[in-house]
Amino acid sequence: MQSMTGFGSREVEIAPFGKVSVELRSTNHKFLETVFHVPEGFLALEDKIKKEIEKKIQRGRLTCVITVTTTKASNVFINRPLLKNYVSALGSIKKQFGIKGEVGLDTLIHLPGVLSLGEQRLAKDGIWNQLKILANQALDELVKTRQKEGRATGIHLKNRASGLRSDLNFIRTRFRKALKEKLAEICSDEERASFIKNSDISEEIERLSFHIRNFRTKLFKKAPIGKELDFIAQEMQREANTLAAKTFDVNISARLVQVKSQIEKIREQAQNIE
Secondary structure, three states: OOEOOEEEEEEEEEOOOEEEEEEEEEEOOOOEEEEEEOOOOOHHHHHHHHHHHHOOOOOEEEEEEEEEEOOOOOOEEEOHHHHHHHHHHHHHHHHHHOOOOOOOHHHHOOOOOOEEEHHHHHHHHHOHHHHHHHHHHHHHHHHHHHHHHHHHHHHHHHHHHHHHHHHHHHHHHHHHHHHHHHHHOOOOHHHHHHHHHHHOOHHHHHHHHHHHHHHHHHOOOOOOOHHHHHHHHHHHHHHHHHHHHHOOOHHHHHHHHHHHHHHHHHHHHHOOEO
């Protein structure tokens, strides 16, 4: 079992780029969504890193931050063929639309792709093999923190489910006694039959009992189970609401308030499970 919240990071010196770090953070999300913050020149690596993440993570919103820190002076690279194309295109536009004035160097060097640093040009070709190892180390740490939190959440959920089972045993016993007392007060067989038809909660009790058992059984499956646990908790919630609407006994009503509160807490915790 994994939680969807976690953190992992790794940092290493990679020549000639300098100190490279990968930081991964994950939070709750219905599906797997990855957001990247990477230096210029590393954009081409996003899909490769995403594929590595998808091998080990199924759900959650992941933020991947890659930083490169270097103490070496970087060589400035000017993409001259691209600059030539820009100048030609701008000249054509000026001629076509009769635009006057010159395009200055300050404007040209800020056009996309014209000016960059030497090391960044090499990034996508020369760093991937080492960055892949670094990313997987950070990913393994992230998975470990998610598993640790997942186990703790699983224990809490199991305890809450055990509490629900105890509450339901009370409700089952109390219902039999309360029904017997109520029927003793009714003289007509027809009225007794009508009362039983409208107030019998035996089926709802058994369905809720089944959902609790099913929830406990699914808790520590290895496969992603968050969505399934949330669905089961929804069914538990629905049966508890039906019980509350049909019951005629104040003691059962009071206990059902506690039951619904526990189920709501179970749903909140289950929504953090992968």
